[in-house]
Amino acid sequence: MIDTITLEVARYRPEQETEPTFERFEVPFNKDWVVLDALNYIKDRLDGSLSYRWSCRMGVCGSCGMMVNGEPKLTCATFLSKYVPGPIRVEPLRYFPVVRDLAVEMTDFMDKLKSVKPWIIRQEERPLSEGEYLQTPVQLDNYKQFSMCINCMICYAACPVYGLDHHFIGPAALALAQRYNMDSRDQGTDERLDLLSQHEGIWGCTFVGECTKACPKNVDPAGAIQQYKLKAATEWFKSFLMPWGRK
Amino acid sequence: MKETHNYTLYHPKWYRERVSTYWWARQWSYFRFILRELSSIFVAYFVVLILFLLHALSQGPESYAAIQEWLRTPFAITLNFISLLFTLFHTITWFNLTPRAMPVRIGGKRLPDWMIAAPNYVAWVVISAIVAWFVIGG
Amino acid sequence: MGKRSNEPLVWSLFSSGGVIAAFMIPILLFLFGLAFPLGWIEAPGYEQIMTLVRHPLTRLVLFGLCSLPLFHWAHRFRFTLYDGLQIKHLNELITVFCYGGAVVGTLLAGYILWNIP
Known part of the structure; x- marks a missing residue:
């Protein structure tokens, strides 16, 4: 059993970057966690500047869609355990312009x-x-x-x-x-x-x-x-x- | 479609990734899709082959023998083998997608996909048998 | 209705060609491309084939088998060129090449089938 898992999160801060880069975050691995839980952990404990959208965390609101290891997924319904041992690459939804980090222009x-x-x-x-x-x-x-x-x-x-x-x-x-x-x-x-x-x-x-x-x-x-x-x-x-x- | 990006029109700093020319090579499901589409080239090749065969037939036995000679060359065998694989791929993907384009409802319930795909396969076997019977000379 | 699009027509030709191709091409390709040349099955003689091809119904089937799958190819190949190579700006040229090719092939098929002695 592993204790932590690495997330490679796409960062795009238009005031300082011209194109997205990846930032690695080490988060606790919990088999009940979904990718969105990991992102919330990053935002709460590691880097409060990370931008992304979410709301209901139960597959109804439709706001937490992101690319997880290249596939478009609702991050609230995508478990970390599926990607053990990692790393998990999280990017904004493909084919949309990126506004900031994981948030796209819709x-x-x-x-x-x-x-x-x-x-x-x-x-x-x-x-x-x-x-x-x-x-x-x-x-x-x-x-x-x-x-x-x-x-x-x-x-x-x-x-x-x-x-x-x-x-x-x-x-x-x-x-x-x-x-x-x-x-x-x-x-x-x-x-x-x-x-x-x-x-x-x-x-x-x-x-x-x-x-x-x-x-x-x-x-x-x-x-x-x-x-x-x-x-x-x-x-x-x-x-x-x-x-x-x-x- | 009219471009109506109201408040975002003057937003200069979006990042938009350009789709690579090789987008279809980067994901298996996309590659499979391109293979499915490319099967149409082999469908067209088959028509050209048939037209050559028919033309040879109308020219007489010698021309027909000549084209049969060509069909025995390793190049022709290889080409036809590859074409057969692609046209089979076309057949299978076509039948499997049929239920999605033509759902059938009986008594308000949608029939499961396989119940629509299966008759296609049965008809395929029957038609193939009939064609073979006519060609081989029943 | 606004501008009248030809898409329904070409899509219908594409679909019917796809159906015919799916049902008939594999067996014919197997017989004429592999089984006969390789001697797995004894190839029918010239006269035998001609008897079959001379029948009006066979010619009609062959005409459909040549024409519609060409339109099937035209449609798919057009979109493959658009998307696979990202050359949608050559729209007119591609359209003429693909559907024009199918029309020429259809005419040729009609000509050959009509002139079979």
Whole structure:
């Protein structure tokens, strides 16, 4: 049994460095500790200037995503014991600009998320007096998997297409668009189609499949995108064969 | 996509790493993906081979014999062996990804992936047998 | 609808080509590329093959087998060039090369199959 484990933590302090360097920290090894516990230990005891994001430490808030030994992970759900004897290399999420140390700039993702209109769109709102929009368990099950997304951006850090082309809308936003498209209460599919059917939308995806493997919530964005491609292609042929059928 | 980096537009000191040209060589899963994509080159090679065979057939028995002669050269055997490996890789990856693109629901429950992939493999064996039967001359 | 994208068309061709390639290429490549040349299985004679190829249905299958997998290649190769080599700025050239190649191959396949005596 080892007593300590070494973390190689990426440091980037824009006022003193032009590119990130690694700093080694020796932390106590505890088999119940996750990488985030180790980072908290560093911040509390060794170097209070270390910057990173975290909140719930239970896989719900989606703010502690980082690269752990080259793989995008929620650090609150990644145990130190998996990497014995170490060292463990902790870096900010790949493919995003780094603001400081382990914190990335996420405006790009936030804009993309908003652009796909991830909310229920109604052509006509029903008055409150008529009650809620009901849904059967089967209708819920249809999109439930895609609704588990916690916006942790781990799928973006796994996606080489996003890394190579930042115009690509990316896995989480596309999966969430599909989540609302498949919701029986939603009527916004046509409204989302223009954006999603661009090259930077679903067609940019080459089905690498890494987003799905990396997702801590089993959302399967890659599946969502391919399903949407199939649907969009079917619609395309329909509108081609029956142009009068288009609204 | 419109660039709307409101308050961050004049932030000069982000660090952004450039993606290496060899990004696909640095991670096994990425490399496997590139191999899958490159299998398409061997698919195209197969079509070229078929076109040459058909062209030779239409030119008469001598041309056909000549191309068969070429197919027996070590170079052709090696090339075809490698191509077979890649096209098999294409077949397997294609079938395994099918359930993800075309989920099937029965009674509101999504069928497990293997139940969608398995019929593909069965159909593959059947089609292969039929093709072989026709070619070898049943 | 905004600008009409051709992506659904090329993606459909890519997918159907992928399906045909997955089901039919390994067995044919095994027979003609390895089993016949190496003598594992006795190769069919010229007349026997011609009888098969002369049948209109065989020609139709062969046409599909040549054309669609070429579009499958075109699509995948286009993205591999984009991403693998990071040369997306040569977009037009790559598109013409890939899909143009598939169109030429399709025409050639049609020509050869049509002219089989």
